[in-house]
Amino acid sequence: MADSSALSSLLHLITAPSLLGPMVVAVPFGLLFGAVPGIGGRFGLVLAIPFMFGMDPTAGAVFLVSMHSVVHTGGSLPSILLGIPGGGPDAATVVDGYPMAQKGEAGRAIGASLMSSAVGGVIGAVALAVALPIVWPLVLSFGPSETFLLAVLGITFMAVVSGLDLLKGLILGCLGLMLSFVGVDPQQSVPRYTFNQLFLFDGIGVMAAIPAIFAIPEMVELAVSRSSVARKVIGESTIGFRQMAVGAGDVFTHWWLTVRASLIGVFIGLVPGLGGEVAAWVSYGHAVQTSPTPERFGKGAVEGVIAPDSANNSKEGGALLPTLFFGIPGSASMVFLLGALAALGLQPGPQLVITHLDLVWTLVWALVLANILGSVMLAALGRWMSLLVHVNGGRIVPFVLVSIVTGAVIATGSIGNLGVLFVLGALGTLLKRCRWPRAPFAIGLVLGSVTERAYHQAWALWGGTFLLRPGAIVLLLLIAASLVFYVLKPVQADTAD
């Protein structure tokens, strides 16, 4: 069943203009969002949301996944040319990419980066495809008790890995769940926390709440920093096609490193909340440790570009697995993707895989094709796209804000949600300022209704003993293990935000 579904999804993707078209449009936008420091994948998703409405859910999902999967491919451009990472996960590319550009090897570095991004992205998608039949029986065995505990596990996971303080993460997870109760109770059709405001009867719009809590604070910080992201210029003559071909060849010369780094990325992507920075830096560290000449790193070693870029793109495939299969976002960007998919009428989780397996396969193929297409496009357009890195951060802010408001109003169909944007935007700004992890809040809000339904179903079927079912016990052990991990781990920086 899986084989025929996989093949038919590929055929459908490459033959249907309604799917291929959005992918071809999404890829340059993803590259662009990655290339302009300060935008990145999350804001790319926010900016794309207004254009999703009226789209077929599959086409919309293909657009979002294709766009998001190539963000780091674009992000390598400012990292190499200017030493300014397009986003956090691109920072590791700077260490050797920028020295290569200074040595006059910018083209080689970009070629290596593009090829390793493409290969890493394909390996990530293959890993997702291989995982599908393995995870399938697990997904089928999921009942309401497991679904309920999965959401609890997701919030706990995010709280554990997202920063210095577990309690803060758990509190915000609970707050997200509480706010998900706003609206008409699906069990008995009783309005809860609506204060007689009609727009609240439909609940707090996810596409108003998530940009408010994540994107508005980032825009405030970007505007306050008044940063001109790029003032340095690298000569265009160093980005030649011949040099790029040499760099692309380097990836195959170091093929075993590429594969290892990609697998590290997949694994890190699988663990909810670890994020792109971890994947890139762990791969970079692995490249240094396993090199016979580690002293070359930091001075322009091509392996220092290959390893983080392979991992950056492969981790997207890994991160899609918990996001699509279990509704637990693999990274902060995946929280946005989760919300955007929900806005398209697709609720990620076991039900999505059971009822829309063809969609999952379509997204796997979109991941493969978008990564290849992204590298080809950037190779062709890189010289011109490098000009984008000179955009001042403040110039981006009004357009992102207009896009956030437009997306929220269209998605929720109510102007009342502008109040939600304002209140949660203020809360998000305060939380960011005080380094409270915001990802658990988003998970609580997105998964709240599913969790409550699963809780009621589990209680109706098994009463209080639903926690003693085999699957539930496994999940309870995982929750306990993640808490033990938190207690034992060394203090780490905020990663999930």
Place this chain on the structure above:
Amino acid sequence: MSSNLSKPTPRTDARIATALLLVFLVMTGMAYGYPPVTRSFPLLVGAAGILLSAVECVRLWRRVRLAPHVAGESQRDRLVMFGWVAAALGAMSVFGLVTGGALFAGVFLKVRERESWFFSLLGATGVVVVLHVILERVFGVTLYSGLLWAGLW
């Protein structure tokens, strides 16, 4: 972008925890007014929220008492910028998404970013092109036209 924030004062941290405790208390209290099935899950989550935020409050306020008093960094820039966010929301709700959005983008670029008139007008025009031409005309999405328009007609 997220890593260059200076450390906030422990007092701000404690105030957030206290505010969240109050939110949980109010929402849990309100839940008691709902029928049993409707309130069961909010009560469960609310109780967990109260417990966790109460523990956090005790921990953070104790830290405030023990820590030497540190003057907080001025938040004026952030408040002013948040005023701009409010202006965006206000303009787009009063004048509609297209007109309000274009107006906001133009004024923001001219006043806050001190861009040239040409660039500011170009930015505003860009918003009109994307929202009106692409979204409304090409994609056929009906965009909110604003309280002012609704009041006039």
